[in-house]
Amino acid sequence: MRHYSDHYSQKAKKEGYKARSVYKLQEMDRRYKILRRNNTVLDLGSYPGSWTQYASAVVGPKVTIVSVDIKEMRLPELKNIIFFPADIFSLNSQDLLHGKKAFDVVLSDMAPTTTGFKDVDRVASLRLCEKAFDLTFPILKTNGNFICKVLQGEDTVSWVRTIKPFFMFSKLYKPEWSRAMSTEVFFVATGKKS
């Protein structure tokens, strides 16, 4: 597995991405058609920036992406990014808009600082996901798409059950390359209902 993840780190470096996690987003985007040209995008937990880099390339230069993280993200070469340094627990929905009315796509790859205690980490991860959903659902357009990383567990499954009805399609998805590494999964939802 180490060899496998090293391969992706090297590939990311060669292709100019800040992190190998870009390949998880790429895989989900190819499979579920998450991002389209000229989409407005909100990227939560964006540091060091590989998801923002990928989204920027797909949506193109005419639209801006709003990226949020506690840690300072620097991508000076990308002109279509608004970086907003913040802890999402201190925000409300309006804070995220930055002049936009709503977003076509919300991405969250946020992860809590791990403690090593599985239950504690799982609950912290679910809290981030719940907050990401509660904050962004009111500012996600009808037909919009939502992706959120979360650690697997019973609470996760029941949370997913409560929000599934708001979308035309949704699924807990494990990208291929992260399969054996952890209990992380992604809630992938497309087509927000009006």
Ligand SMILES: C[S@@+](CC[C@H](N)C(=O)[O-])C[C@H]1O[C@@H](n2cnc3c(N)ncnc32)[C@H](O)[C@@H]1O
């Ligand atoms: C796995 S990294 C994201 C990697 C990023 N998607 C990329 O491809 O470069 C998870 C990020 O979530 C951020 N994060 C964790 N809790 C957060 C919070 N409460 N508010 C904002 N960002 C948070 C962390 O600072 C960290 O940078």
